[in-house]
Amino acid sequence: MEAMDVMDDAVIQFDHVTKQYGKVKAVDDLSFEVRRGEICGFLGPNGAGKTTSLRMLLGLVRPTTGRIRIHGIDVNEDTSSALAGVGAIIEESHFYPYLTGEQNLRQVLRLRGLSTSTEVIGARLAEVGLREVANRRVKGYSLGMRQRLALALAMLQEPDILVLDEPMNGLDPAAMREFRLHLQRLQQSGVTILLSSHILSEVEQLATRMVFINHGRAVGMEETHHDRSVEVLVRARDEAALMTHLANLEHAARRISDGGAVVALAHPNDVSGLIRTLVEAQVDLLEVRPYRENLEAQYLARINNESQDTNIAMEGTAHVGS
Numbered sequence: 001m002e003a004m005d006v007m008d009d010a011v012i013q014f015d016h017v018t019k020q021y022g023k024v025k026a027v028d029d030l031s032f033e034v035r036r037g038e039i040c041g042f043l044g045p046n047g048a049g050k051t052t053s054l055r056m057l058l059g060l061v062r063p064t065t066g067r068i069r070i071h072g073i074d075v076n077e078d079t080s081s082a083l084a085g086v087g088a089i090i091e092e093s094h095f096y097p098y099l100t101g102e103q104n105l106r107q108v109l110r111l112r113g114l115s116t117s118t119e120v121i122g123a124r125l126a127e128v129g130l131r132e133v134a135n136r137r138v139k140g141y142s143l144g145m146r147q148r149l150a151l152a153l154a155m156l157q158e159p160d161i162l163v164l165d166e167p168m169n170g171l172d173p174a175a176m177r178e179f180r181l182h183l184q185r186l187q188q189s190g191v192t193i194l195l196s197s198h199i200l201s202e203v204e205q206l207a208t209r210m211v212f213i214n215h216g217r218a219v220g221m222e223e224t225h226h227d228r229s230v231e232v233l234v235r236a237r238d239e240a241a242l243m244t245h246l247a248n249l250e251h252a253a254r255r256i257s258d259g260g261a262v263v264a265l266a267h268p269n270d271v272s273g274l275i276r277t278l279v280e281a282q283v284d285l286l287e288v289r290p291y292r293e294n295l296e297a298q299y300l301a302r303i304n305n306e307s308q309d310t311n312i313a314m315e316g317t318a319h320v321g322s
């Protein structure tokens, strides 16, 4: 399947991709890569160009200029080879309401002209937690069950790349958590995942890397889990004493404009050591907690230059700039 040596294990490559609809540049000179085994979050507000980009990746829309490659194969030159190992949820999935979940998957395979193995179908349904309801009509499925059925459908042919456009839309927090765990299991089994969202908190814990997009352009990339450092917010009664002690330790620290709080950068294994040292030095600690606002602030700053206010709810920013 490899048409050329794939550099740096990049399995998906956007190379200066632009999509023009009349006067609207839905995607504007977009370049980024997804490497093997990553969960890449594709993040931006409504209208940023996420769906258009993913549709181009799947060969459903042709780029105006630029190239998209999967495993080094140009999607527009050899669509079927490029997409051979790709599963996707791109549009709202439509199922036969009067057929069961199991029958729906069987029907899709039949339409694709593939032999239907009860074991394979059963395995896919079990993987997404639908074993219990496999024989119930889809008509009676909740939104979460339908999303999981869509995932089972995308996984039918055991893809090594999954492309998911806003797969968590409409899921309640419990279903979202389950969906995340499932995607993590898929990643652990070697599947590369590109998923879009307009809500940072949906993908933040999941993605190993994030690509931020606004007005069709990449406005930043962020390694998340690859960066082994974590930020810890520390608040003490005597801020000056806290800063002095942190300076004596090997922790990069900075003040933030949050009631005299200080954010220290530490490796996950060092967090307990950091706290112990401060306590032993008799620094009067008022609060110690993981600090995650930084990523949120960066996201907001990127999608909306005039807004640096970290207090804006993430959902509230979804429409900014669209």
Ligand SMILES: Nc1ncnc2c1ncn2[C@@H]1O[C@H](COP(=O)(O)OP(=O)(O)OP(=O)(O)O)[C@@H](O)[C@H]1O
Residues within 6 Å of the ligand: 021, 024, 025, 026, 027, 044, 045, 046, 047, 048, 049, 050, 051, 052, 053, 198
């Ligand atoms: N077929 C089309 N014809 C004309 N304009 C389009 C078409 N598809 C998308 N656009 C425009 O391109 C821009 C990007 O849309 P796109 O759907 O890719 O954004 P998105 O990031 O997926 O947004 P959302 O989160 O709302 O789904 C928008 O301005 C949209 O109106």
